[in-house]
Amino acid sequence: MIQTRLRQISLLLFAMAISFIAFFQMFERTAGTFPQQYAILLGVAAAMFLVLWGLTIRFQPYASQSIMPCVLMLNAIGTMMIARIDQQSGATVGTKQLLWLIVALVFAGAIIVGMRDYRILRRFSYVSMVVGLLLLLSPMVPGLGIDINGASVWIRVPGGTIQPAEFAKLFLAFFFAAYLFDHRDQLAVGGKKVLGLQLPRIKDMGPIIIIWGVSMGVLVMQHDLGTSLMFFAMFVAMLYVSTGRKSWIVIGLIAFAAGAVLAASIFSHVGSRVDAWLNPFSDEQYNKHFGGSWQIVTGIFGLASGGIIGTGIGQGYPNLTTYGNSDFIYTSIGEEIGLTGLLAVLVIYLIIIASGFITAMKIKDGFGKLLASGLVFTMAFQVFTVVGGVTLVIPLTGMTLPYMAAGGSSLIANYILAALLVVISNSANKPEPPADLSETFQYEALAALRDHELQKERDTR
Template identity: 45%
Template sequence: MSGFTPASSMPVFVHRSRRGAELVLLILALAVGIGAYAAVGLGVQEKIPVDIAGYGTWLVALLVAAHIGVRLLAPYADPVLLPLVAMLNGFGLAVIHRLDLAAGASESDAFARQQLIWMTIGVVLFLVTLFVVPDHRMLQRFTYTAGLGAVVMLILPMLPLIGKEINGARIWINLGPVSFQPGEVAKVLLVICFAGYLAVHRDALALAGRRFVGIDLPRGRDLGPLLMMWVISLAILVLQRDLGSSLLFYGLFVVTLYVATERKGWIFVGGVLFAGGVFAAISLFSHVRVRVLTWLNPFDYYPDPLNGTSSGQLVEGLFGMAWGGMIGRGFGSGEPWRVPYANSDFIIPAIGEELGLTALLALLLCYGLIVERGLRTAIVARDDFGKLLSVGLATSVALQTFVVVGGVTGLIPLTGLTTPFLSYGGSSLVANWVIVALLLRVSDQSRRPLPTAPSDEDLAAEETQIVKLDKGAMTK
């Protein structure tokens, strides 16, 4: 009995909220964002921007408000996600400001100022989401409502009055003076719909049909949801001319389906269906074929376009990244404005030209950490819906980053998507802040300590107190 340790002396596990660690990381993120803003002024104008005090105060106020909101509403949430997002958003603002200076934009027309306003809206919705959704499991009740809302959002750009076509893609709607991309909202709604549906039907979808080349293929009767999502993706590709959104939505569903069922057959069937659909679209529709040709042979269509479609963006971006090399030319020493839409679709080449491959790898590492923290949240989630919701949200960030970076580096055809948190784009920025809020909500629910059962000593003390009360009542 000498080796026996009494229960009262054994160490007790204490759940830590880690909000202090989050605050320290947020300070580092603010240093990166504000420091990059100052570096842009020094590199381009040879002086620190005159508005850096106001800009820094605004940025600090936003992120402190976000931190306080997490501390009060989700105290056990992941401590790394918010600082990573804050760093990317702040750094993106500095790069957009650098491009504004190159374009000679006035203060009222500056994209960086507009992006800061969108960031403010995103942080407000971030806090609203944490407040309105105290438990992520309540979202499962809106599975089919979210799916219907997503379909409506995808149809809106096709309407004649409010739909708007920009750069060949009809993915925008006009809301007065503001243009909005409803596909970003549809992305979040589809994740909720997929997670809710698969949490209920995962067992039926996990049943294997025939075996082919060592892969258990799904049963034919279970292919309905996959075929429906395939049709929707092809409709987006053909009608809206948006390969990026098509790949994002379809890949999101297939990955979530694979995680829910743990069947490789779904990946195989999904990949074959998507490849066949893309091949058919290339064969039947000229605008898809032109986009693929300018991707395969970019230098053949620069500067001479093919059917009005030029590869100038891709070629200039590749030249810029090659000129930047490992450490870049430095802020103010490059020519990133040569690339059209450098502040949105092509912000990655702009960063690569002036800060080099080293900075790009650091940014990709940050995105990898965001995805890793999202998947870690899925692993520790205590319910199926929370697991699938976290996987879907993390996958949306991963796929969007892959589609953008793959497009600007020539790995896949160019798309109209923006780099999450980094590029200029209000609808994308706001939607991604909501995604982070939902991930933090699932993380808080998963890391929160469970209610503990009363110990034997507590039960004995309670029983003694009851006996004393009974004796006192009998005495009276």
């Protein structure tokens, strides 16, 4: 057991060491010294990570120990790049990000300590649905929501803004997991076969039609393609896990594609992003005042200048790309650590995703299986949409890269997501008590009692 714990803590210490080296190298090249405020905040964050590890060992002893070191590594790389861009722009986003990190670690620690059994979330499924929808629709409340760059996905709070959709995805994942677990038998029943696919019954199409309508409503009212795509994809993926029917995926893809094409033809902001994706290097799109491809092309040029091994930490120009510390942080990182570094980042994400899916496969509880797969798929899909958007694989969605991009809402929500995966993995890895021992003991006791009675009868005779 001691050797296992040493191996586990070594992963966390290794991630901390790599993170410190990255920060040290960046500050030496850009500022010539290590700023005191960063030294203090990084020290506090490192101490809190160690405390979090200790709490995990104490309260979730069988949990996966590969998730949090990977989260730390991604968070450190992203915060390092945010602080590096601050050195050129004179902003203080990096220190704010570290403060948000401390808050996120508090939330994660509270979940690991307080949530001994994740199944308690199933009791509040419809409450989670109401809370999720209220959070999702809150930016449309007059006086509360705020429009930034044509998207109404933020709300005002004292001291800044938050993006409620980041938290809504967690509550809606709780509801989807509970709902699909309770109705999995009805949804698994198929209707007619068409082109080799077992189509669902018409009366079972209600859930996907409702979610499709909500997703399209978010797209229309909030001008947010990324959020609507994320929620719809999360539900369809969990629906497939619940029923095992490929027909739900096909129907989901067709439904969203139809809605997106309709939205692109009706609403200018969606059409502009599609045009910028299809013709990014045309003069018309590049020089367009609003909704053009200038930002995408600048990010692509940054990736190209990084090449295979990058320009070196602190030696590129990531500040030239608009929102290089948030929406386009992937291209900023690629410029300074190159294609090799970007592949390493994707591998770290893959380890977290693989850990989540392994947990979903190992756990026997149906609700836990759906919740774990839904949470990890949401994160995986978010990574795909962000990376695909900035590399011209798909149209730009404006979503943030989990654990790396600047923003307190995204950071806190994704740390809560990671903590939930840790809690579920603890249940999945917990060794089952030998159920047969109690039965064997009972049989042996009955046999001994019977032998004693027989012996007693013989003695009486």
